[in-house]
Amino acid sequence: MLHPHIIKTLTATAFLMMAVALQGRVIEVCPECPVSSISEAIELAQPCDTVLVKKGTYSEGNILIGKDLTLFGEGNPILDGGGNSEILTIHSQFFHIEGFTIQNIGTSYTQDRAGIRMKESQNFTIKNNRLLDAFFAIYLEKSKDGVVENNFVLGQAENEAGSGNAIHLWYCENIIVKDNHLAGHRDGIYLEFVDNSRVTGNIAENNLRYGLHFMFSNDNFYHHNTFRNNGAGVAVMYSRRIDMFQNVFEKNWGAASYGLLLKEIHDSRIEQNSFLENTVGIFTETSNRLTYVRNTFAHNGWAMKISGGCQQNVLTQNNFMSNSFDLAVQIAGMDNNYDGNFWSDYSGYDLDRDGVGDVPHRPMKLFSYIVTRTPESIVLMRSLFVDILNFSEKVSPIFTPENVVDHAPKMKQTSGIAQGAETPGPKIDPAAKPGHSLTQNALTIK
Amino acid sequence: MKKLILPAVLIMLLASACSPTPQPVEFGADACAHCKMTIVEVPFAAELVSSKGKVFKFDAIECMADYLKDHAETEFAFQLVRDFNQPDDWQDAKTCSYLISDEVPSPMGAYLSAYATEAQAIQMREAKGGQVFDWENLLIYLK
Numbered sequence: 328m329l330h331p332h333i334i335k336t337l338t339a340t341a342f343l344m345m346a347v348a349l350q351g352r353v354i355e356v357c358p359e360c361p362v363s364s365i366s367e368a369i370e371l372a373q374p375c376d377t378v379l380v381k382k383g384t385y386s387e388g389n390i391l392i393g394k395d396l397t398l399f400g401e402g403n404p405i406l407d408g409g410g411n412s413e414i415l416t417i418h419s420q421f422f423h424i425e426g427f428t429i430q431n432i433g434t435s436y437t438q439d440r441a442g443i444r445m446k447e448s449q450n451f452t453i454k455n456n457r458l459l460d461a462f463f464a465i466y467l468e469k470s471k472d473g474v475v476e477n478n479f480v481l482g483q484a485e486n487e488a489g490s491g492n493a494i495h496l497w498y499c500e501n502i503i504v505k506d507n508h509l510a511g512h513r514d515g516i517y518l519e520f521v522d523n524s525r526v527t528g529n530i531a532e533n534n535l536r537y538g539l540h541f542m543f544s545n546d547n548f549y550h551h552n553t554f555r556n557n558g559a560g561v562a563v564m565y566s567r568r569i570d571m572f573q574n575v576f577e578k579n580w581g582a583a584s585y586g587l588l589l590k591e592i593h594d595s596r597i598e599q600n601s602f603l604e605n606t607v608g609i610f611t612e613t614s615n616r617l618t619y620v621r622n623t624f625a626h627n628g629w630a631m632k633i634s635g636g637c638q639q640n641v642l643t644q645n646n647f648m649s650n651s652f653d654l655a656v657q658i659a660g661m662d663n664n665y666d667g668n669f670w671s672d673y674s675g676y677d678l679d680r681d682g683v684g685d686v687p688h689r690p691m692k693l694f695s696y697i698v699t700r701t702p703e704s705i706v707l708m709r710s711l712f713v714d715i716l717n718f719s720e721k722v723s724p725i726f727t728p729e730n731v732v733d734h735a736p737k738m739k740q741t742s743g744i745a746q747g748a749e750t751p752g753p754k755i756d757p758a759a760k761p762g763h764s765l766t767q768n769a770l771t772i773k
Numbered sequence: 774m775k776k777l778i779l780p781a782v783l784i785m786l787l788a789s790a791c792s793p794t795p796q797p798v799e800f801g802a803d804a805c806a807h808c809k810m811t812i813v814e815v816p817f818a819a820e821l822v823s824s825k826g827k828v829f830k831f832d833a834i835e836c837m838a839d840y841l842k843d844h845a846e847t848e849f850a851f852q853l854v855r856d857f858n859q860p861d862d863w864q865d866a867k868t869c870s871y872l873i874s875d876e877v878p879s880p881m882g883a884y885l886s887a888y889a890t891e892a893q894a895i896q897m898r899e900a901k902g903g904q905v906f907d908w909e910n911l912l913i914y915l916k
Contacts, residue, residue, distance in 0.1 A: 513813060519882070535801060536811050543882055558801065559811050565882075583804035583811055590809055612809065 351375035351397075358383045365398075365406070366390055380404045380427070392417045400426030400456075408432045413440040422451040430459040439491060441466035445473065453478065463491035464512065471500040475507065482511035484535050492517040493534070496524070504529060506748070514540045515557065518547070527551050528748045537562045541569060550574065553748045554586075560605065562588040569595045575748075577603040585610045586627070589617070597622060607632050608650070611640075620644055621741050629655055629695075633663070643667040646740040647690065651708070654690040655699050659728035665690065666733055669740040677738045684736040691731045693720035793826040793850035795863055807836040808881060816860040816886065817879050822851040834871070835883035838915045857886040858893065870894035871911045874903025883915065 354368045354376060362368045366387050368378045374395045382402030389412050392398075396419065403426065408414045410433035415424070422445070429442040441463040445451055451473040457480075458464035464480040467473065475494060484490030493509035496502060496518045506528040509515040515531025515538040518524065526549035531538030538554030541547065541563045550572040554561050560579035563569055569592060576586035586605035587597075592614040600622045602608035608627040611617070613636035623646040624630035630650040633640075640663040647653045648671040656663075667683075668690075675686040694713045697704050707713050720727060798818045804811055806829040812818055819837040821829040831837040834854050841852075852866040857877070870891040877897075879885045884903070888894040894905045906914060 536813060559804075562810060564808065564810070581802075583802065583809075588809060610809070 351377060353377045353379050355379050355381065356385075357381035369394065369396070372396055375421075388412045390415050392419065392422075395419050395421040397423040398425070398427075399423075400428075403428055403457075405430060408440075408442075413438070413442075413444060415443045416441075416446060417444065417448060417451075418446045419448050420450060422448060423454070424452070424456065425454045426456065428457040428459065429461065429464075430457075432461040432463070434462050434490070439463055439466065439495075441491070441495070444468065445470045449473065452476065457481075458493075461491070461493075461512075463495050464493045464509075466491075466495045467497070467499050467502060469498045471502070473499075473501075474503045474505065476503070476505045478507045480507065480509045480512065484511050484513060490535060492540075493531070496521045499524065503527070509538075510534060514538070515554070516540070518542065518544045520544060522546050525549070529553075530555070530748050532556050534558065540564075541566050544569070548572075551748055553577070554579070559583055560585040560587060562590070563592050563595075564588070564590040565592075567593050567595070571595065571597045571600060573599045575601045575603070576605060576608070577601070579605045581606060589614045592617065596620070601625070602627055602630065610634070611637055613637065615639055617641075618643075622646070623740075624648065624650055624653070626650065628652065631655070632699075633657065633661070635661075637661050637663060639663070644737070644741045645669070647671060648740070652692065652695040652698070654731060655695045656691055656728050656731045657699055659730075661728075662730070665731060666735045667737060668733055669737040670733065673736050673738075675736065682738050684738055688733040688736040689721060689724065689727065689731065690733060691727045692717045693726055696726050793822040793824055795820055795822055795851050795853055796828045796830075798830050803830050805830065805832040805836050807831055807840045808833075810880070814880050816855055816857045818855055818860075819866070820851065820853040820863065821849050822853075824848040824850045826850075833879050833881040833883065834866075834885050834887055835879065835881045835915060837866075838912055841912070842916065854887040856889045856893070857897070858888070864889050867908045869908065871906045871908070872897050872901070872903050873906065873914075874898065874901045876901035876903070885911075 354372055356362050356365055356368045364387055365385055369392055372378055372394055377397040377399055380400050382404055384405040384407055386407045386409055405428045406414050408431045410431045414429050432440050432442055442458040442461040443453055444466040446468050448470045449472045454476045456478045459481050460483055465475055480493040482490055490513045492514040493512040494504055494516045498520045500522050502524040504516055504526045509531045510533045512534050513536050515534045517540045519542040521544040524547050529552045532555040534557045536558045538557040539561045543565050545567045548570045553575045556578045579586050584606045586602040586608045589611040594616045596618050598620045602624045604626045606628045608624045608630045610632045612634035615638045617640045619642045621644045625648040627650045629652045630647050632655045635658045638661055642665050645668045670688050670690055673684055673688045675684040677684055693716050798812055800813055810832050812832040817833045819831040819834050853863040854866045854869055856864055869887045869889055872886050872894050873884050875884055877884055877886045898905055
């Protein structure tokens with residue numbers, strides 16, 4: 328007769344063993360262990376096992392994984408591609424990778440080599456990794472239901488042709504890209520044919536082309552990101568129903584640079600974003616039924632340039648503050664609504680004190696029209712001649728589109744400026760990669 | 774004689790300013806005349822030079838085709854693309870062969886690449902699959 332206490336203990340042990348069996352085994356990998364390479368561990372692993380990789384440098388070339396596993400790095404192990412190889416190629420239905428430094432992928436003009444490639448996979452998490460000097464860093468291909476979280480990606484792209492994207496999504500669905508810090512690549516985050524996905528809390532800076540780039544992707548949401556000092560800003564192109572909330576677009580300077588480039592975007596909302604110090608805050612072309620609400624445009628060359636084929640867009644409760652030009656509308660006859668914004672250079676008055684200016688405001692100046700037509704005329708900026716020109720046009724508009732007018736300009740600015748992602752998730756030791764040209768710059772942000 | 778030098782120089786300058794000449798693409802800085810994207814991928818860059826000498830650069834052959842469709846009334850002295858395998862120089866778009874293949878993604882989603890000769894296009898098709906076109910049929914197909 329067994330003591331009840333022993334029975335209890337035995338059952339508890341049995342349950343515990345079952346739990347362990349369900350969770351799978353743990354296979355340890357370290358340079359001195361019986362299993363000294365990751366490829367070997369993966370060969371040995373059964374579905375649901377955990378491969379625990381300890382501190383060390385592993386140069387195993389391209390590691391192919393076709394199992395459902397957890398790959399966990401302890402003490403920041405380094406996977407080195409030696410400059411001529413893709414590193415992890417994963418095809419799995421359940422996968423978790425965490426805690427690695429993946430480096431030296433090497434440029435290739437014929438292969439899109441990646442640090443971590445998920446191929447036709449689902450239910451995966453890519454978390455807390457560092458990817459240094461990658462061609463493509465994280466490449467998701469025909470995958471769905473995944474999370475890419477808290478990774479630090481730093482490339483050393485010098486020319487755009489010779490660099491890939493930090494996070495590249497191609498034919499994906501239901502992906503969350505969250506709290507990553509991306510710098511020194513061609514595009515920070517690139518999405519092509521990606522639906523129902525969310526991009527949030529990321530910082531993309533010092534990338535050669537775009538911080539974020541949507542192509543042919545519908546029903547996506549990006550919010551609370553910061554896009555700073557990228558070659559050409561953020562581009563959202565050929566897509567529908569993209570909601571853009573509370574992002575910060577700043578310091579995108581250059582002849583072909585925009586805070587946000589919208590081309591053939593329809594039925595989208597752009598709310599509570601900040602556009603600070605860009606050559607052009609928003610450039611939009613052939614984009615219909617967009618609403619721009621409570622955005623702040625400050626210290627840009629142009630706050631907004633609206634090119635041809637933009638219909639039924641609504642701009643309201645936005646703040647236009649100290650931009651060289653608030654609006655440039657290139658073509659007349661578009662039925663957009665500009666009522667109810669705050670314009671810092673509004674010179675009207677509010678006698679009845681209802682918070683709304685009593686005279687309409689014409690945000691598009693004649694000089695803005697002239698500069699759009701003849702860019703060289705910018706040298707006349709801030710001259711008396713231009714002031715006279717603008718004033719005469721204001722009195723009797725001839726050249727500027729007649730319907731670009733705010734009938735109810737606000738006397739006070741709308742409160743609430745987007746904060747973006749100011750506290751980057753990844754805690755990275757800046758000394759880890761000394762002498763890197765971009766490290767300093769990328770890590771000065773607190 | 775000396776009196777003639779200045780007018781001659783002026784005429785030469787004027788003539789050189791007006792004669793259409795192709796220009797190199799500054800990758801990473803030039804924007805596509807059609808889609809406004811920065812041009813980055815060398816093998817897919819394309820260029821039109823109007824008979825008045827104005828240069829239009831494109832990030833993809835499909836963008837150039839779209840632009841040609843939208844500007845049918847303009848005359849172009851040069852219609853240039855690059856060979857996918859040797860993308861360093863311009864090729865005449867009209868004499869090139871084209872491949873549309875799911876295995877060769879191009880910047881604007883048409884999966885379109887150019888080859889200097891039909892043999893090269895067919896060779897690529899053997900490796901990657903897809904369909905080969907000449908320039909005229911390509912323009913019809915893209916419409």
